[in-house]
Amino acid sequence: MKNFISNPYFPKKHLTTTSVAGNMKNKKIRNAFFDSLNLNSKNLVLAKQIHSSNVKIVSILNKGTFIDNCDGLITTDKNIKIGVFTADCVPMLLFYADNIRVIKAAIHIGWKGLYNNIIENIFDILKSKYSVKTYKVKIYIGPHICFNCYKVDYNMETKFNIKLINNKFSLSRIIYNKLKIMCVTENNIFAFDEAKYCTFHTKDLFFSYRKNHTYKRILSII
Numbered sequence: 001m002k003n004f005i006s007n008p009y010f011p012k013k014h015l016t017t018t019s020v021a022g023n024m025k026n027k028k029i030r031n032a033f034f035d036s037l038n039l040n041s042k043n044l045v046l047a048k049q050i051h052s053s054n055v056k057i058v059s060i061l062n063k064g065t066f067i068d069n070c071d072g073l074i075t076t077d078k079n080i081k082i083g084v085f086t087a088d089c090v091p092m093l094l095f096y097a098d099n100i101r102v103i104k105a106a107i108h109i110g111w112k113g114l115y116n117n118i119i120e121n122i123f124d125i126l127k128s129k130y131s132v133k134t135y136k137v138k139i140y141i142g143p144h145i146c147f148n149c150y151k152v153d154y155n156m157e158t159k160f161n162i163k164l165i166n167n168k169f170s171l172s173r174i175i176y177n178k179l180k181i182m183c184v185t186e187n188n189i190f191a192f193d194e195a196k197y198c199t200f201h202t203k204d205l206f207f208s209y210r211k212n213h214t215y216k217r218i219l220s221i222i
Helices: 027-034 111-115 119-128 155-161 169-179
Strands: 013-016 044-047 055-056 071-075 080-084 089-097 103-110 137-143 188-190 218-221
Touching: 013 071, 027 155, 055 089, 055 119, 071 080, 071 119, 080 089, 080 103, 089 119, 089 169, 103 111, 111 119, 111 155, 111 169, 137 155, 137 169, 169 188
Parallel strands: 044 080, 055 071, 137 188
Antiparallel strands: 013 218, 071 103, 080 218, 089 103, 089 137
């Protein structure tokens, strides 16, 4: 079993670790994993995730640090890597390039972040600060809990204006709908089969907080 996976069609170097690589929240394990791939862990910037819709812009001045009070990171600095931890929530990576700059983003998305518009916040920054053409944005959606495994309370129907089937909730469906509204084209979304790569029911491949309340996390970086 590989210690990481990536989508070969996503146009920017990236990866999502598996449980084989170990708990990425552990600094020693994380650094050892980076060393095994000849990656410089000192150039990594991570978020102190709080299930919010907060997004922060980071630069090389932030390398090797955790950014407080946010669940999304954006950078135009080619020299740093950014990433998010997950264990059922959705890791989303974003890439955009034009004649002026390259922009990367890493976002941790659970239902609270979705409800509080973290995707809209990301795109507001991209458009207002960087004049991004959203139809050119490339999106990577990493492994997360699938629709069949994610059961929620019926109050989610009111929150998201949807109809639940047997209390089952699809994070990816809401994400796709929001990306469509943001004018991201379907061909620019690179996602794994959520049933095949479900963090909850795929045995021994990922960590799942819903399954066993683990403190361990996988890491997605760009």
